[in-house]
Amino acid sequence: MRNASVRSIHIHPVKACRSLPLREVLVERWGPAGDRRWMLIDDGGKVVTQRRHPRLALAAAEPLPGGGVVLSAPGREPVTVPVPASGATVPANLFGDKVEVVPAEEAAVHAWCSDHLGVGVRLVHLDDPAVRRPVDPAYALPGETVSLADGYPLLLTTTASLDRLNSLIARGEHADEGPLPMSRFRPNVVIEGTEPWAEDHWTRVTIGDVPFRVAKPCGRCVVTTTDQDTAGRGREPLHTLARHRSADGRLLFGQNLVPLATGTLRVGDPLEVVA
Numbered sequence: 001m002r003n004a005s006v007r008s009i010h011i012h013p014v015k016a017c018r019s020l021p022l023r024e025v026l027v028e029r030w031g032p033a034g035d036r037r038w039m040l041i042d043d044g045g046k047v048v049t050q051r052r053h054p055r056l057a058l059a060a061a062e063p064l065p066g067g068g069v070v071l072s073a074p075g076r077e078p079v080t081v082p083v084p085a086s087g088a089t090v091p092a093n094l095f096g097d098k099v100e101v102v103p104a105e106e107a108a109v110h111a112w113c114s115d116h117l118g119v120g121v122r123l124v125h126l127d128d129p130a131v132r133r134p135v136d137p138a139y140a141l142p143g144e145t146v147s148l149a150d151g152y153p154l155l156l157t158t159t160a161s162l163d164r165l166n167s168l169i170a171r172g173e174h175a176d177e178g179p180l181p182m183s184r185f186r187p188n189v190v191i192e193g194t195e196p197w198a199e200d201h202w203t204r205v206t207i208g209d210v211p212f213r214v215a216k217p218c219g220r221c222v223v224t225t226t227d228q229d230t231a232g233r234g235r236e237p238l239h240t241l242a243r244h245r246s247a248d249g250r251l252l253f254g255q256n257l258v259p260l261a262t263g264t265l266r267v268g269d270p271l272e273v274v275a
Contacts, residue, residue: 008182177235205273237253
């Protein structure tokens with residue numbers, strides 16, 4: 001493991017939209033800076049993701065200084081979204097978590113998002129991730145919080161495990177769907193130089209100068225079957241994960257991490273397994 005290092009870094013300024021590759025990122029206690037501070041909700045306040053709306057994969061969000069974003073999608077004029085100034089929150093349901101969020105202030109922003117998906121939605125912002133949403137108490141230490149990510153501050157995957165998964169897909173009944181790119185799994189940090197599935201055995205790691213604890217394996221959903229370039233769907237990798245990477249009813253790929261301190265991650269940083 002002496003040669004394990006960061007292959008790539010990614011953030012998702014708007015939850016469920018296209019990922020953005022970076023050369024470096026500041027890790028805050030609730031996750032990478034700028035990662036999933038915005039999301040879409042429906043008229044009932046429920047989060048809107050690629051699970052039901054794969055066309056979100058075609059929408060991109062470019063971060064602006066101060067926390068705003070520029071939204072774009074094929075065939076559409078970009079729209080600039082500043083951080084809401086009012087601070088007036090509304091309740092949102094994020095996979096069972098009740099989170100107070102602040103709606104974007106321009107009606108045209110909500111209309112742009114609704115037109116892209118063909119269903120009424122609102123774009124909302126997480127104003128204070130330090131207090132709004134705790135990590136699942138079953139896997140958290142006191143005081144740990146998370147942004148609008150599914151449940152944990154940072155998702156780590158490894159190239160060796162993807163290679164092994166793709167080799168299994170190649171021998172299966174849906175071999176024509178492989179090999180799959182890492183973008184299907186929407187990680188924050190991709191590590192190279194490990195053995196396949198080595199991450200299953202980690203409990204503490206340091207990446208560069210930033211320490212993390214490994215909270216739990218990541219259970220995967222239908223989003224992984226979505227081509228992030230076309231929004232088309234297939235059967236893989238869930239079909240193969242169900243046969244080879246299933247535990248307690250969950251299909252596993254990647255690890256959820258919680259930072260134990262703040263710091264900057266850079267492409268090329270070494271990974272050290274502490275425990």
